[in-house]
Amino acid sequence: MQADEEIEEKGDQNEKSPRSKKKGGIKRFVKKKLRRNFSSSSGGFPSSSGEEDLSPQDTTTTSHKISLQVGEKAVPMAEQRLSEMLKKTRFVRRRNKMLGMLSFQPDAFEVGELVARGGFANVHKLETWLCDCDLNEDENWGKQYVLKSLRADGARTAERLASMASDLMMEAHILSALEHPHVLALRGISTRGLSSLKRGHVDGLFLILDYLPTTLYHKLVEWQNAEEELEETQSTSPSLRDRFQAAIDLASALKYVHSKNIVYRDIKASNVGFDAQGCLKLFDFGLAVEIPRSSDPNRTFQLAGRKGTARYMAPENIKKKPYNAKADVFGMAILTWQMLALSKPFANQTSSDAVLQKISHGDRPPLKFLATNSFQSTTTQPKLEQLLATAWAKSLEDRPTMKVMHARLVQISKGEFGRHDDNDNQNDRKDDSQKTGQEEAYPLTDASVTSADSSSSRSPGENDENDNSKPEHGGEQEDPTETFQYF
Numbered sequence: 001m002q003a004d005e006e007i008e009e010k011g012d013q014n015e016k017s018p019r020s021k022k023k024g025g026i027k028r029f030v031k032k033k034l035r036r037n038f039s040s041s042s043g044g045f046p047s048s049s050g051e052e053d054l055s056p057q058d059t060t061t062t063s064h065k066i067s068l069q070v071g072e073k074a075v076p077m078a079e080q081r082l083s084e085m086l087k088k089t090r091f092v093r094r095r096n097k098m099l100g101m102l103s104f105q106p107d108a109f110e111v112g113e114l115v116a117r118g119g120f121a122n123v124h125k126l127e128t129w130l131c132d133c134d135l136n137e138d139e140n141w142g143k144q145y146v147l148k149s150l151r152a153d154g155a156r157t158a159e160r161l162a163s164m165a166s167d168l169m170m171e172a173h174i175l176s177a178l179e180h181p182h183v184l185a186l187r188g189i190s191t192r193g194l195s196s197l198k199r200g201h202v203d204g205l206f207l208i209l210d211y212l213p214t215t216l217y218h219k220l221v222e223w224q225n226a227e228e229e230l231e232e233t234q235s236t237s238p239s240l241r242d243r244f245q246a247a248i249d250l251a252s253a254l255k256y257v258h259s260k261n262i263v264y265r266d267i268k269a270s271n272v273g274f275d276a277q278g279c280l281k282l283f284d285f286g287l288a289v290e291i292p293r294s295s296d297p298n299r300t301f302q303l304a305g306r307k308g309t310a311r312y313m314a315p316e317n318i319k320k321k322p323y324n325a326k327a328d329v330f331g332m333a334i335l336t337w338q339m340l341a342l343s344k345p346f347a348n349q350t351s352s353d354a355v356l357q358k359i360s361h362g363d364r365p366p367l368k369f370l371a372t373n374s375f376q377s378t379t380t381q382p383k384l385e386q387l388l389a390t391a392w393a394k395s396l397e398d399r400p401t402m403k404v405m406h407a408r409l410v411q412i413s414k415g416e417f418g419r420h421d422d423n424d425n426q427n428d429r430k431d432d433s434q435k436t437g438q439e440e441a442y443p444l445t446d447a448s449v450t451s452a453d454s455s456s457s458r459s460p461g462e463n464d465e466n467d468n469s470k471p472e473h474g475g476e477q478e479d480p481t482e483t484f485q486y487f
């Protein structure tokens, strides 16, 4: 499942025409009698036939059916796996807001078109609310939402379904614990949760998220097309500032995520979106894992290996060695190169295996092609080269933290464009001063980049990008300091 599959599933026409037709026109509350089904975890499902009538599966051609046997067997397995995953967290367990989360029966809304399909999930638009709830109150008028549910075609065995379902629930727990302007917010969950799988289809288990009109994957295509139309005499790229901003905002999201000891593990363009205001949002926390807090950014943990997407996968992850949040720094470096060079990393490699081999052998995208045209400031290119060369270093000890990477990107952007609107600074200050009672200065010098910092389940398949087929979680060693196994 290449990222190209998104284009297949989420062609621009598909995506844009219904949106413009419905602009500001989400139909409000329709059936008051359904209200009791909303947000009542004890409220039962309507009768089987009633549910069939209102089921999301009726409004799309996507199949949500799984074998009843598989569903029934998967539920206790998924519950156990989720509870094991949660036990290993500290921040997520303490801070998740799942208890207060809005919960919905599948008949609380009509499901619209398929927006896109990932390696694990189908994402559909929420077409019409059939209940009254906070999400369609006046202050949210015109806001659009999506439903993320599992792909039935990936759930052939109970084990596989249990793994996918517990990852989706874990994603909900993690998202509900996070709060950052560049991390997509979770708005609601399905009332029945995991137990809905017993009913023989997967769409009773869903997350409700804000709708993102576009992804970074599509933006990259737009930026590249615009570049091709440039006059030969034009030396600066009109999108360069936006691309820098996207890199900075993404680094800001990841820096925040890391500050909560969460490793994201699936950095790629198709997991990053932009809301209606153009604000970058990181989503798809299906692979994210919380690691124990440590003052040493180089302390590693035996996490499940080969998680994520081949092109962005850090060598230690490929080799199933212990790793930590620095694996995200590696992925961020590759994606930053992609945003700046407007070129696909390891474009000549068509199989994941070939990409993994290249990365393991130390091959990296060519730094000299970073500028699509040329940078205004003579220092931009060498500074970027230095940043990326360290951020995708083979050894994680040589990589900066995401905090330093973010600060360096801000600094380089300032050098290139002059003043820079660093929305993140405010969040940082709040975050850091809450912890320390004072502002923390960024280590901005080149020396500090090295000195301060030298200090579920997806594996790459035949086709990478969106191929997130998750391996079984066997074969993981325990971290010597922990008595449990990581996912």
Ligand SMILES: Nc1ncnc2c1ncn2[C@@H]1O[C@H](COP(=O)(O)OP(=O)(O)O)[C@@H](O)[C@H]1O
Residues within 6 Å of the ligand: 006, 010, 115, 116, 117, 118, 119, 120, 121, 122, 123, 146, 148, 184, 209, 210, 211, 212, 213, 215, 270, 271, 273, 283, 284, 285, 286, 468
């Ligand atoms: N909130 C959203 N708004 C619009 N599209 C989305 C949203 N969330 C996901 N998508 C689309 O659906 C695809 C799959 O969703 P994702 O959460 O990445 O699932 P998976 O775990 O299967 O990769 C994304 O690559 C993106 O194109």
Ligand SMILES: [Mg+2]
Residues within 6 Å of the ligand: 118, 119, 270, 271, 284
């Ligand atoms: Mg994804």
